[in-house]
Amino acid sequence: MTAPTPRRVSPPRPRPPSFSGRLHDARTATAVGRWLGAAFAVCFVTGLISHYLQHPPSWAADSLPSRPVWGYALTQGLHVGTGLAAIVLLLVKLWTVYPRLFVWPPLRSVRHALERLSVALLVASAVFEVFSGLLNIAEWYPWPFSFVPVHFAVAWVAAGSILLHIAVKAPEIRAHWSRRSAGTLELPAQDGPDRRSLMLGLGAAVGAVTLTTVGQSFTPLAGLDLLAPRHPGYGPQSLPVNRTAAAAGVSPRMLRDWRLEVRGPLPYSLTHAQLLALPQTVAELPIACVEGWSVDAVWGGVRVRDLLDRAGAPPGAAVRVTSLEVGGAYRVMEMGRDYARDPLTLLALTLHGQPLSPDHGFPARIIAPNRPGVLQTKWVTLLEVL
Template sequence: METEPADSGRPAARRRYDPRLPAPPAFLRRGPWREGAFTSPLHEPRTVVVVGRWLGGALLVCFLTGLTSHLLQDPPGWLAPHLPARPVNGYRVTQGLHVISGLAAIPLVGAKLWAVYPRLFEWPPARSVLHALERLGIALLVAAVLMELFTGLLNTLQWYPWPFPFRQTHYWLGWTAVGGLLVHLSVKAPLIAGHWWRRAAPALAQRRAFLTATTAAVGAVTLVTAGQSVPWLRPLDLLAPRRPDIGPQGLPVNRTAAQAGTVTVPADWRLSVDGPVPYRLTLAELGELPQVSAELPISCVEGWSATARWTGVRMAELVRRAGAPPGSAVRVTSLEAEGPYRVMEMPATYVDDPLTLLALRVDGGVLDADHGFPARVIAPNRPGVLQTKWVARIEVIA
């Protein structure tokens, strides 16, 4: 139905209506419905397949790393005891890749939609029930991908102008997009296979220019945003919503003490540790326990990460003093009055890791109020939202 011209450098009119099917009514034969409305030779399968390969790769990385983040934040009961505390930078890498691939997918989605959008104006809109279902599936796929990227982008800015919960919605949108993509690939498999290799279609100067421009756009977006998680790209971090070296004590803050309602810590603050042998400690008494320092990153779901030197008491030491054996999980409660992460459960793999600390200091200084004074949790390979600040209670739960 469509033919590709030789590499003449001139666009050619493209026939979109199958002569065996009824033509659109006269009142629609104008604008995008008129014959020859789309003249670019780039609205063709080879261009779509090439851009689709890149987009599919970005979406696959984004989905798998997003699934990793979700499982670390909210693991099912059978998985929680097996979550690994190592590698130390595991969450930093996976969540950084999640945001980088998601941002890179935005210009790729734009390029893919531009290449295929003339098909929106085909006539008739549906040639059969199966064709109608196929087009409905594509509409669902496009809507899910656009919504996923849009909400993810605003999450990096910590802006939530919608009434629904972001994390759960983002999670299920991801599954919807992947399901729609698999159905789309199965339906289009013959077309994709036929145009996968370069020799499948004549070379076009326009196609080369279009793909080069798309590559440049993806590269530019990556270079000016990835510095929030990739240290050696930090000098180019021009458009990322967060600079990892800006904030109290040189570290960013997502939730301040004022937002959490913990600006004033009670003068009689005590850390409560509940277990077979419960006890309470003042801040001075905590400081008299053996102190350990560790270089650990703090990495947030928005994509930024930063490394600092944290000093405090090993979580395992606090648990042992409460009479709990190795392999015990804990529940940590913050001083903040409310919030989805006010109470956090930590599996035994993290509790037993010698790098997991109840930190009292960062980079040699007493914790700033915004960083969790008087004490906060810091653990390897852990999302930032689970590095509980303003700790009031540690409870052995298993």
């Protein structure tokens, strides 16, 4: 008697991915999206303020506000702090919605095509904005393009894609906006505790990121400043430095015979000793950098408007400032009339009562209220009345 032929067992067929995990639902996505939308709104508004203070259009250059003196420190601190928090929020948001990337067919209707387009634009622009911003505050630029104009342009793409996404998803957002909304009745009741735990964990993660970075601009929390790229108390004369004299190409030989040249209807030049002999003004003003850190410091020097008056500048004149540094996007800077005439805008010669260190702009630098740090020009050698 022959043995029966063994049955060949066919291998199991591969199945498409099944996303049966909980919390990949519209209610969770809406709950996280509220926080993420608020973070992006703050980033967008404060980013516009930062951009137009650094690159004012010609029609606004003479009317930018110099008050409050801490205005830029506040808005840029919010911009960077909220942007860092948005990284955590964006990652969780993507986790909640990623199963929808695998829906089939990919395009079911015109409305569905618009929704997919808005999602593609939103994800790409949002990921680019938060991570390029993160690399910018670390001053690492692994790309061939200029950061500022590209980051600014993509911010408009992100804002537009968010508005398009909200418009397309409005019915679903409305249905799942609150616990009592009709849409939540369709969701499993047992998901409620897990969703609350997720949101509590997300809030704790955002809080941890904020507490360990915001100290670079909110100095009472400087002791918790563990993850931020700058600490407000570290650097020459207890003040951070982004660009040293050596990095700017400013050598001791260039400073040896330094003179300040002021060009206008009545041009003149002054040595460092002659500047120190002029009436001095002391002001406590923040130095606030685009990377998000800011520190209040006591500056001493000559008011810029006094130097312009001595050159015969008319009351409405602006000023062009040129640095000794050999290159850089901000080697030449212009100030509108409101900044130039402000009594707190100084050609600073001292910091905390001591002569400026070379890395802080010795022999003279600009310090002005409500002004981005990149425009507080160091190693000033020329003032021109415009």
